[in-house]
Amino acid sequence: GCCHLMATSRSVSNISISIKATSPRCSTFFKKNLLPILTVLSIFLGVALGLTLRHTSHERWNEREVMYVGYFGELYLRALKGMIIPLIVSSITASIGKLDLGLSKKIGLRAVSYYIATTVIAVIMGIVLVTSIHPGTGSEKGSLKMGGKSEVYTPDILMDLPRNIFPSNIIQAAFETYKTSMIPPDMEVNSTHIAYLIKKYNLTEEDLPPVYEWSIKGGYVRSTNIMGLLVFAAALGVALSKLGEKGKPLLDVFQAFSDASMVITGWIIWLSPIGILSLIASMMVKISDFSVMLGQVGMFVITVLLGITIHGLIVLPGIYMLLTRKLPFRFVANMGQAFMTAFATASAAATLPVTMNCLEGLNKVDPRITRFVLPIGTTINMDGTALYEAVAVIFLAQVRGLALSMGQIITVSITSTMASIGAAAIPGAGVVAMVMVLDVVGLPAEDLSLIIAVDWFVDRCRTTLNILSDSLGSGVVFELSKADLKAVNDMNENTDDQIVLKEYIAVEDLNNIHNVNEATESRAV
Incomplete structure (x- = not known):
């Protein structure tokens, strides 16, 4: 009995020692991962809150009520977006200026090669999946809203891209982007929206004059010209590097400004749980009908998500392992905060500060790489967008019962790649880029009405894939x-x-x- 009592006391003491040893580990784990844990909780709480609010009223929530629910999310987004210009200009200028010009060229070439390669692979994968699964086959053509032509003209979009790359006023580029508009001849109206013209003048599609007879009017719209700022910052960095010792004081100012911007970003990131909860809740309240996720459009969503999953879980990690000879699991896990922010905000630009913070703080990527490569990637590397556009165009053709030729499919792949690369310089990037691809294969822009109802969800998924590609790209360039x-x-x-x-x-x-x-x-x- 005595021996049994002593053995029991030893086992109890051993358990207490193991608990004491484990509790500091748990405490350290929670302290280290407090922000990601709170962010994950905020996503689930946001969904729960949104669904609860939806069922508190039988009537549809109006815009003002949705605005109240998403107010804190709006403030969080504004704070993140406010850091985009300071980060892009200061980080690009400082990174290029402090690096040897020969090395800058090498790094830039490696980054752009990676971006183009992954985007092309994403487009090809999207085309293979949509032509294999046929999500649009067997649907009724009447499900599409028919209408007139689009006011978007592909040559104008392509020519506006270089116009925005070389802005006439760098201050104006911080808040406005150039856009070419078309005005129908002999029609004194302020709006250039063709659907508006058709309705107002009781016209048919045939009544409208050919597009080459329309007047051309250039103007500016409220949208940051990221491409123009990026090119200016890169040119300034090269110039300061050429100046040598003369340019060093100004380079130090840009470096300090970049570091200070990252500190402020760190403060903003701690607001993520509240902001993401608010954004997710408002999104759930705003959705008019969940049933659109089923049926024909549901198959389209499944096709896109399958492509995103294969590209994100197999292709991109495979490229990372092939080029770096390292496993990507820890690297990707450390980017969790950036992925959750991307899903909540549906904006790669707004997620840029968070992505930069994760890469430098957790994955220990050299700041000279992240602050040079990431802003470029955020602007031109859109794997998810390119995949989505390729799938959407062929899906809409299938819905109309049109069989695209091999030449048209190749055209879709090239145009999707170009549209995704130039998307950041176009106001209303996603829709305008999609219209550009539709126009090339002769499909009307009104067909977008079929998939626009699910875009809120797919947009978040493709943005998350864009961030994954940018992050792994930075890791690849750093290792090389x-x-x-x-x-x-x-x-x-x-x-x-x-x-x-x-x-x-x-x-x-x-x-x-x-x-x-x-x-x-x-x-x-």
């Missing part, structure tokens, strides 16, 4: 550039040593001169 970065670091250390040596020699020379003067004076005395 490690030797080059080390060489630059060694060169800078040697330069610093030479400066210290020169200063030491200068001080020694002054001491020698002083000693000689003292000796001369003593002899004279």
Whole structure:
């Protein structure tokens, strides 16, 4: 009995010791992962709150009520978006200016090659899936809303892209983007929306004059010209690098500004749980009908999600492993906060500060890489968007009973790639880019009405894929550039040593001169 009691007391003491040993680990884990845990909880709470609010009233929620629910989310989004311009301009300028120009070219080439390759793969995958699954086959053509032509003209979109790359006023580029509009001849109206014209003048599609007879009017719309700012910042960084020592003080200012912007971003990120909860709840309240996710459009959503899943879980990690010889699991897990923010905001640009913070803080990617590569990736690397556009266009053709030729499918792939790359420079990027692809294969823009009801969900998924591609791209470029970065670091250390040596020699020379003067004076005395 005594032995049994002693054995029991030992086992109890062992359990208490193991609990004491485990509790600090749990405490450390929760402290380290507090923000991701709170963010995940906020997503579930947001869904629950939104569904609860939907069932509190039998009537549909109006815009004002939805605005109240999403108010804190709006503030969170505004804070994040407010950091986009400071981060892009300062980080691109400082990164390019502080790197050797030859190395900047190497890094830029590696990044752009990765972006183009992954985008092309995404488009091809989307085309293969949609032509294999046939989500639009067997649907009724009457389900589409028929209407007139679109006011979007593909040549104008393509020509507006270089116009925005080279803005005439860099200050204006911070809040306005150039857009070419078309005005029908002999019609004195302010609106250029063709559906409006058809309704007002009781016209048919045939009554409208050919598009080449319309007047062209250039103007600006409220939208940050990210492409123009990016090109200007890159040019400024190259110029400051060329100036050498003369440009160093201004480069230091941009570097300090970039670092300060990241500190502010860190503060904003801690507002993520509240902001994401508010955004998700307002989104759930705003949805008019969940039934559109079923049936024909549901098959379209499944096709897109299947493509996103394969590209995100197999293709991109495979490319990362192939180029870096490393497993991507920990790297991807550390990006969780960025993925959740991307899903909640549906904006790669708004997620940029969070992505940068995760890469530098958790994945230890060199800031010279992230602050150079990420802004470019956010602007031109849109794997999810390209995949979505390719699937959507062929799906809409299937719904209309049209069989696209191989030449048209190749055209879709090329145009989807171009449209996704140029999307950031176009106001209303997603819709306008999609209209551009539809126009190339001769489908009317009104067909978008079939899939626009599910775009709120698909947009969040494709944005998350865009962030994953940007993040893994930064990791790939960092691993491939490690030797080059080390060489630059060694060169800078040697330069610093030479400066210290020169200063030491200068001080020694002054001491020698002083000693000689003292000796001369003593002899004279």
